[in-house]
Amino acid sequence: MNPVNYLYLASLLFTIGAAGVLIRRNAIVVFMCIELMLNACNLAFVTFARMHGNLDGQIIAFFTMVVAAAEVVVGLAIIVSLFRSRHSASVDDASLMKL
């Protein structure tokens, strides 16, 4: 097996995540799909690091994880405050910028 299979898997996971963002309405699930896409990118970075024989890809994956953590914190806070004002976590309901 060639490690390029990991790249195929990563692109498959990324595609599933992207389709999920388009299909789902629940803001939390949309957010989970974004996490799935970030994870797929990380797998691609780690595989690239192995294919090229240096650790830079792993560093980028590490930074992606840090950014994902920050993003999750802010995004979930936004979802919670949206839910407080609208009593719904559906992305269809949040069609206005103001409350």
Added chain:
Amino acid sequence: MNSLAASATLAASATSTGEAVQFWILGTVAVVGALCTILMKKAVHSALCLAATMIVLAIFYLANGAYFLGIVQVVVYTGAIMMLFLFVVMLVGVSAADSLTETLKGQRWWAAACGLGFGILLIAGIGNASLHSFTGLGQANAGGNVQGLAALIFTKYVFAFEITGALLITAAVGAMLLTHRERTERALTQREMAEARVRAGVQLPPLPAPGVYARHNAVDIPGLLPDGTTSDLTVNRTLKDRGQIRDVSAEAIADIKALEQRSADRLGRDEEEAKR
């Protein structure tokens, strides 16, 4: 460990058979988990499926020689981020299922078609690239994976590393700011609450405690009134709405009856004598 053996030789073209088997089994699990994430109706199920996918990805990181990232994936992603997701799912409501009405006509099918096309594009792109041999991390990981990463982070990427620190602090402050609720009215003092309660005149003393005869003090067991019926005041209304209240009034009376029966047996009295 397969990867260590495989990456020891520079510019190999294939990994070990063990890693191939691992890839095909766990890769299936990862894809199924990802599909379940987007297809499950309830957000909790989606979160659990995503956690499974992330654990599989952690194993793939380990197989690819990213030992530090594999552990961090388990600790940070499945440990912290997914638990944060579950907390928010509990907060927002477990039953918050998707609305099935389509605001845009045929949006789901268009989305699925777009996803399919995008996937074909990506996979065809990778398939066209000439990637027949790979270097492997044997040399890069020679001094230890963590040491190698640290050497890069604190030299070449030190500026990016410091910026991520600023980003994390900003995110923490932002989350606090977003979820903080400003109090618009002054909080009532204890005196004012007491006066309001006297004015309403519904229940002046504290509510009676749950439990029966000092035998059961669980919160789901209502206290008994003098006539043997249960009192609704003694239990939480949420428990009553959920139907989780246990009525043990008959049980207590049966226990006393059994006790009397036993003492009568022990003292050698029969029923007639006891009645006299």
